Amino acid sequence: MTPTPASARSLSAPRIAVDVMGGDGGLEAVLGGVERALRADRSLRFLLVGDEAAIASRLERMSLPAGSATILHAADSIAGDEKPSQALRRARTTSMGLAINAVKDGSADAALSGGNTGALMAMSKLALRTMPGIDRPALTALLPTLGSHDCVMLDLGANTECDAQNLVQFAVMGAAYARTVLGLKKPRVKLLNIGTEELKGTGELKEAAALLREATYLHLTFDGFTEGDQLSRGKVDVVVTDGFSGNIALKTAEGTARFVTDLLRRAFTSSLRSKAGFALSKPALHMLKVHLDPNNHNGAVFLGLNGLVVKSHGGANTKGVANAIAVAARMVRGDIVNQVVSDLDEFRAHAFAVSE
Amino acid sequence: MTPTPASARSLSAPRIAVDVMGGDGGLEAVLGGVERALRADRSLRFLLVGDEAAIASRLERMSLPAGSATILHAADSIAGDEKPSQALRRARTTSMGLAINAVKDGSADAALSGGNTGALMAMSKLALRTMPGIDRPALTALLPTLGSHDCVMLDLGANTECDAQNLVQFAVMGAAYARTVLGLKKPRVKLLNIGTEELKGTGELKEAAALLREATYLHLTFDGFTEGDQLSRGKVDVVVTDGFSGNIALKTAEGTARFVTDLLRRAFTSSLRSKAGFALSKPALHMLKVHLDPNNHNGAVFLGLNGLVVKSHGGANTKGVANAIAVAARMVRGDIVNQVVSDLDEFRAHAFAVSE
CATH class of the missing domain: 3.40.718.10 (Isopropylmalate Dehydrogenase)
Structure with a gap:
């Protein structure tokens, strides 16, 4: 199979969908992390998913480069102790679900959340499915x-x-x-x-x-x-x-x-x-x-899906969130999904040649 | 089944067979540990297994209570990197093999070695076999x-x-x-x-x-x-x-x-x-x-055998060896083998009653 051409995605200016409601540090830590990440790398683009009014009010007190962030409203969020099976039913209304969905529909190159790991894994797997060969x-x-x-x-x-x-x-x-x-x-x-x-x-x-x-x-x-x-x-x-x-x-x-x-x-x-x-x-x-x-x-990161989902520590501070964003950006730029697909194609081709 | 009566073994004065040649600290650390253990507990009895001349010469410079230690000569010892399968063939000539054998033939209540763990496990298992119910x-x-x-x-x-x-x-x-x-x-x-x-x-x-x-x-x-x-x-x-x-x-x-x-x-x-x-x-x-x-x-300790075998850290010093000896003595006095047998008898009796 032929990997998707890298040029189809925005490798030079990674677009990252951030679940602003996930993590113990709340909106403050996450948006602080976004601000910090943008200071280090002005080419990043963010889709901030969460309560619109709260995000907008916080953004007013920040000085993000123009056009670097868009808000996507989510009325609800996944609780830290919520069972993955419950979370799956709320993919269309929660900040976590909508951030993952942005990767699925191509409006973002990676999603990032500091929320419930089990829910994030289950939702990501269902929405993005596993990569070819994985x-x-x-x-x-x-x-x-x-x-x-x-x-x-x-x-x-x-x-x-x-x-x-x-x-x-x-x-x-x-x-x-x-x-x-x-x-x-x-x-x-x-x-x-x-x-x-x-x-x-x-x-x-x-x-x-x-x-x-x-x-x-x-x-x-x-x-x-x-x-x-x-x-x-x-x-x-x-x-x-x-x-x-x-x-x-x-x-x-x-x-x-x-x-x-x-x-x-x-x-x-x-x-x-x-x-x-x-x-x-x-x-x-x-x-x-x-x-x-x-x-x-x-x-x-939850590797092996048709799209990138990065898990930030629940207790991450602004520096931690910025580091997780940098990891996401490097994976987008390095086109990791297609790297894995092509390595596995080669592995299967050799295995097939040997078994013939 | 009826556990072996505890009185059949010397619970009050545990007899411990020590592989004097096992461990990185050599004979010095092991015999120093024996001396230290005896200072804390004069009722202990030791069977010191290893090179007789070397042990005797070291004992001359120590002041162990009279009758507290006997030497059992072993011409050979198990190397640290020796494969368990090789070690098994040398059970009758090595200090490790003879210490375990002393437990098997009833001349000791527990064996102790700081030597090769894999070899000790394999030799102990073969010589002592697993306990009833294990x-x-x-x-x-x-x-x-x-x-x-x-x-x-x-x-x-x-x-x-x-x-x-x-x-x-x-x-x-x-x-x-x-x-x-x-x-x-x-x-x-x-x-x-x-x-x-x-x-x-x-x-x-x-x-x-x-x-x-x-x-x-x-x-x-x-x-x-x-x-x-x-x-x-x-x-x-x-x-x-x-x-x-x-x-x-x-x-x-x-x-x-x-x-x-x-x-x-x-x-x-x-x-x-x-x-x-x-x-x-x-x-x-x-x-x-x-x-x-x-x-x-x-x-x-390698638990679940018809006899006690204690593994001392390879790098143990005299204090470490003395601590391992104290653990062995407590297990002998606490009659751990029969405690386990009777607990497992009860477990099986209940499981049987439930399944009827």
Whole structure:
């Protein structure tokens, strides 16, 4: 099949539909993020979806470049605890549903929301459907590392069980994300496992490893298995896993980082002396805070659909929202959807040639 | 079935067979740990398995209570990178194999080794076989938390795939471990999942949850699902999971803790000012170090066999080895094997009564 020509979409001036009502920081954080993103990149175009009066009133106090934003009124929004099945029925009246729909009808190149992840995944999947060659979409996000850039990880919870073909597709999608968002030429991809020896792990993992090892024509370097303790070492660009293990790993990493920083806080407040030590070390410790701040790694994406949907952290501040917008813009400009389609076409062509 | 009477074993003076050749710290760390454990508990009895001359020479410089230790010569030891299949063939000549065999022939109540985990699991399983009512043994360990005690977690890698019955058996074993080692009356048990709602996760998890919810007569409180970010919050006593997810979670937690402390080290050494701050905070930061030191959470165990085998961290120091010995002694005194057998008998009796 022939990928859609990139020129059909507005690659130079990405149009992003933003669910202004999604996220714990409300309209303030989201519109602040839009303003910040526009300061860094004036070519962006926004469709702001949400309560028209509230958005208009906030925009009056902002100085966005002329023509950079349009408002699309949505009377309603999806609640944080709303079940995906309920949310699906409200796709036509909610800010989240209308933002996704803007991608579907071509009036936007990507949608962004900080709302309910389950609802966002369900609505996106139903509206946009999976890309040709992809059986299941995957939730993809960035993890902080000791290295020079974040590590891309997928799937983080969209699919509880995955077969070898799903994992290969995730590898292709994750590599495309690393190329367009992190700017890496040929990302190093590893499969998450419970050991690095070839014999370790499930049958699905061993089969996926064998397929990826053969597929040297793909725009990635497959480098075998990795383990949970290597995720933050900065020695792998893309970590591929099923959604169950990926979600467990992501949440365990978040929980452990909070655990250690909680212990650190206890230590620093345990005596007058340590409080003084803290005051002295504060500028240096700021580095630690910046490194671990989820706002600096914002921009998870639901990859594998016929359109881009970016999930911003619910608690993102203006910087976090601006970072997620930048991720969306890079994916639009990098034409990630067609990159994945063409890589998978090549994978199937080779597999077919081999089986003949 | 009737459990073996506890009196048949030496519950008051646990006899522990120690693989003196296993672990990175060598004979020094292991025998130092034995000495330390004996200082805390003079009723312990040891069978020290390894090179006789080397052990005897080291014992001469120690002051162990008379009659507290016997040497069993082993000419050989299992290498750290040796394949389990190879190790199995050397069960009769190696210190690890002979220590396990001492449990099998009744000359010890528990074996302890800091050597190759895969080899230890394979040799233990072959020599001791699984307990009545247990289909698969599970690697069980302690995780540090913000609460007043560690959290017990299993399986950490012995079984890549597990069904609902396996998970129920792990819950029973983990609760017995929490009762005997942590001294908790009725431990709170949760299943590791990717959400806390009843509908989340795999079929195996949902079925295991349903079985545990019914089994109110067990000596544990089943409290539904938990997620990876809750492991270190101190709000759950036992976390049950399949060996694949458990291994991913454990290693991700270890890797993230190291990641954050590495960032912290970078921060403290980044300027003269922060170095001074570090010097001032050092006594307080020592608390953090103690809390995260694996030596203070040492004593993983391969539960579900007809005999106790404790895995000490490869890098454990004398304190770590002494802690692992204390865990072994508590399990012997608490008669954990028979506790698990009787809990599982009750579980099957109820399940049978229900199905009639």
